Amino acid sequence: MFNGIRAIMIFTADPDTAASWWAKVLDAEVHRDVNENNGDVYAWLDIAGIEFGFHPLDEKRNKRGGSPVPYWSVDDVDAARQRLLDAGCTHHRGPLDVGDGTGRRIAQLQDPFGNVIGLDGF
Numbered sequence: 001m002f003n004g005i006r007a008i009m010i011f012t013a014d015p016d017t018a019a020s021w022w023a024k025v026l027d028a029e030v031h032r033d034v035n036e037n038n039g040d041v042y043a044w045l046d047i048a049g050i051e052f053g054f055h056p057l058d059e060k061r062n063k064r065g066g067s068p069v070p071y072w073s074v075d076d077v078d079a080a081r082q083r084l085l086d087a088g089c090t091h092h093r094g095p096l097d098v099g100d101g102t103g104r105r106i107a108q109l110q111d112p113f114g115n116v117i118g119l120d121g122f
Contacts, residue, residue: 007044007051008070010115015054018113019043022052025087069108071118077105080119088112095119 044053074080094107
């Protein structure tokens with residue numbers, strides 16, 4: 001019935017700028033759909049088969065902070081965290097040991113557009 005996550009949508013005031021910033025950090029290509037009626041841009045990246053999308057912020061239906069935090073699976077939480085910090089993210093939470101005895105850790109950072117992004121790995 002459920003086949004895994006296909007897309008993660010982030011709501012932001014400037015989807016094109018946010019997608020371009022993430023494309024540089026993740027070394028990915030930006031794809032865009034432009035609404036012919038109002039010019040709104042939906043921009044997305046294809047990261048390992050998952051659509052990482054940026055939708056225009058809609059304060060009435062999708063206020064910032066009202067969405068789940070997407071977690072990226074990473075091999076090295078410290079290295080990925082440092083890469084994001086160097087690119088302009090700020091610390092939000094962690095790194096924390098998840099307590100399952102494996103050494104797996106999580107961390108959260110905030111991108112320059114106010115979105116919280118998680119890291120999950122070792």
